[in-house]
Amino acid sequence: MKVVLLGAPGAGKGTQCKSIVARYDLLHLSSGDILRQERAEGSELGKKAQTYMDSGALVPDEIIIGMMAKAIGKAPAAGFILDGFPRTLNQAIELDKALDASGQKIDAVLNLEIDDDVVTKRITGRRSCPECGAVYHIENLKPKNEGLCDNDGAELVQRSDDTEEVLANRLITYHQQTEPLVDYYKKNGTVYNFEADRNPEDVRASIFEKLDFLVKT
Numbered sequence: 001m002k003v004v005l006l007g008a009p010g011a012g013k014g015t016q017c018k019s020i021v022a023r024y025d026l027l028h029l030s031s032g033d034i035l036r037q038e039r040a041e042g043s044e045l046g047k048k049a050q051t052y053m054d055s056g057a058l059v060p061d062e063i064i065i066g067m068m069a070k071a072i073g074k075a076p077a078a079g080f081i082l083d084g085f086p087r088t089l090n091q092a093i094e095l096d097k098a099l100d101a102s103g104q105k106i107d108a109v110l111n112l113e114i115d116d117d118v119v120t121k122r123i124t125g126r127r128s129c130p131e132c133g134a135v136y137h138i139e140n141l142k143p144k145n146e147g148l149c150d151n152d153g154a155e156l157v158q159r160s161d162d163t164e165e166v167l168a169n170r171l172i173t174y175h176q177q178t179e180p181l182v183d184y185y186k187k188n189g190t191v192y193n194f195e196a197d198r199n200p201e202d203v204r205a206s207i208f209e210k211l212d213f214l215v216k217t
């Protein structure tokens with residue numbers, strides 16, 4: 001199964017991916033996580049991406065498309081879920097071309113729908129573990145011990161692009177460049193919309209219901 005997960009910053013893409021990959025044995029490919037890893041390693045790619053990410057702009061397609069093609073090339077036969085990619089029409093077209101060349105296609109596009117004011121509260125309250133990547137929220141998903149990761153006790157950090165100012169740019173970028181992908185994928189009849197302003201368990205149950213059905217048919 002090859003799945004694309006669409007949604008604004010803070011819609012809950014990363015949160016839902018964790019449950020989806022566990023249930024369907026898919027590889028989770030998050031373009032944001034790969035970029036942050038490249039930055040942490042101080043690679044050339046990471047250095048090039050830094051300014052764009054810190055301002056809430058998109059990293060140029062010529063960097064992203066090659067990076068994600070490499071990651072997708074290593075995916076197991078069971079399939080993958082793409083989180084944060086594609087994010088522009090050009091990225092979507094290049095992805096389709098690459099999959100088509102190997103006789104593959106995207107089976108489902110899951111679109112998490114949410115209002116901008118809801119994601120602002122989520123993003124500014126998000127904290128994550130620099131060691132294991134676990135994600136928390138200062139109100140919605142508190143760790144057992146304040147400020148510390150439940151898994152490894154590491155001190156939780158706030159992403160540098162999770163400020164209100166940068167988020168405002170990320171949301172503009174999302175509405176201008178990424179939201180049009182919903183219409184692009186609608187043409188293939190593969191888009192499934194989910195109301196994301198619900199508790200994570202309810203969103204997850206709706207997604208599982210749809211994916212279970214798709215797996216059986």
Ligand code: AP5
Nearest residue numbers: 009010011012013014015031032053059084122126137200
């Ligand atoms: P990326 O890392 O992809 O960030 P994003 O799309 O902005 O998504 P987020 O990770 O912020 O949100 P999410 O939807 O995963 O939410 P989460 O589950 O964590 O991209 C970062 C940057 O990298 C981009 O700005 C760009 O510069 C660059 N980039 C990446 N991909 C690119 C591409 N393809 N092309 C060009 N540039 C690219 O949840 C958020 C918070 O809410 C958490 O605290 C969570 O606990 C909480 N939460 C989640 N679900 C719920 C719920 N149902 N109810 C209450 N709280 C919830």
